[in-house]
Amino acid sequence: MFRHFKFVFLLVLLLLAFFTKVSLQEMLVVALVLYGFNYFFSTRTKNKPQPAQAETKEEIRKALISTGTAYYAQLSEPQRLVFEERVLNFIGQKQFIARGEGMVITTEIKVQIAACAVQLTFGLPELHFTHFRTILIYPDRYYSTIYKRYHCGEVNTNGIIVLSWRDFETGTRNAQDGLNLGLHEMAHALHQENSLHPGAYDFLNQEYLTCWQCLSEAEQSRMQAEKSVFRRLCAAPDTHEFFAVTVELFFEMPLLLEKEHPEIYQALSNLLNQDPARQAG
Ligand SMILES: [Zn+2]
Structure with missing residues (x-):
């Protein structure tokens, strides 16, 4: 729509140049100036920082404690502060999208997912899995039209992490049974991130x-x-x-x-x- 507007605008300028005393050169100068203004302001809008995160540090800490995140619980106080900061930063860089009936994204859900990524990379310099911008969360297993079967989670090359919340919760409920969907998918994401940006980061x-x-x-x-x-x-x-x-x-x-x-x-x-x-x- 906006592209069409630009085209019409240029056409009007050209017609004015033909039917008025204003020269074509003058019209082009005006068009260039207007185009420059438009480019400057649209670029500024695109690069505008993301809106302030909804979660505060206090909310992050509260959610980590209330959800009983086992890894976080055994950290020292200084380590907890670093962990919370990383969770906050991770959440701030991702878009969490609810999929499927009845799924609502809460701070606790975001924090638990982020906590898996932070746990996995806690021994490394801070890492945000920048390739993965979107996290889709279904209430339960979802049907993959590509693989023609139900999935509990996946990480795809388009930068999307998909999780079944029921399976995620089952995985985190018992921290000693060797089953943890969140860690599993974040491990795939880390592996993929590292292969997509070799040399860009030195995290592995x-x-x-x-x-x-x-x-x-x-x-x-x-x-x-x-x-x-x-x-x-x-x-x-x-x-x-x-x-x-x-x-x-x-x-x-x-x-x-x-x-x-x-x-x-x-x-x-x-x-x-x-x-x-x-x-x-
Ligand atoms: Zn897997």
Whole structure:
């Protein structure tokens, strides 16, 4: 509509130039000046900072406590302040969209999702998963028209993270069963973010990442042959899924993962710069 307006505006100027005494050059100068004004103000509008975040630091802290976020609960007070700041910043950069009947986005929902991203990257410099701007939340599993089946979560290359809230909550309710949809999808997002922007960030140490990739492929074959207690690791169809499942176990069953697969545990500990087995012990 606005594009059409510009076209009509230029046409009127040209017609005026033909039918009045004003020269074409003068009309073009006027058009250029008006176009410059329009460009300046529209650019300013586009680059305008996002509106102030609805959540305050106090609300973030309250939500982290009331939702019983296990990882946050075991942090020291100075660490909690850093964690809260990161959650606040993460939320400020994402658009949370409710999908499906009855789904309403609350501060608690945003905080719990952000807390998974922050937990995963807490040992690294602050990271906002900038490729992923939108988080879609369904109340329950949703039907994927692409894969022709119901999903509980996914991370796609268009920069969207999709979650089933029921599955997300089930995952966070028990922090020791090795199942956590939020951490799983954030692990996919981290992996994808790192491969999309190689060199742009140094959040994953290249040496540790190479080590992880070599080790995870070899270890998965060994796990399948020796029948690891972690059946989901054996069944992971590719290295991306293997990484996401290992992240869940790393945080929720660190002692068992370290005991059963010490090299895998150590490689991930190096990569994420965290050592949950020491905190659990
Ligand atoms: Zn997955």
